[in-house]
Amino acid sequence: MANEVFSRIQAQLDAAPVLLFMKGNPMFPQCGFSARVVQILKHSGVNFSSVNVLEDPEIREGIKAFSDWPTIPQLYVKGEFIGGCDIVTEMFQAGELQALLAEKGVTHDQAA
Secondary structure, X not given: OHHHHHHHHHHHHHHOOXXXXXXXXXXXXXXXXXXXXXXXXXXXXXXXXXXXXXXXXXXXXXHHHHHOOOOOOEEEEOOEEEEOHHHHHHHHHHOHHHHHHHHOOOOOXXXX
């Protein structure tokens, strides 16, 4: 079962340069932490895709095992796990998130 869920997660990561596993969606986040990461990404001018973990219990639990990270939201850039809300917030405030996006070659047109 885990292999099937991990394969689905990997396919989602492969399809999107910037992917946020979150509760709700960017237009209607359903938790404050998800809302904060969405706000940071929008403020950074980054286009991103999202997965609403509330719609799929297997993904909701599977992403925690996949990343070995216990909480949601989870941000990935080019398939690499970046972190949750606190880490993304700290990186943004320090200018590290923007630097990471540039280093990974994520452009506004590329991140869909």
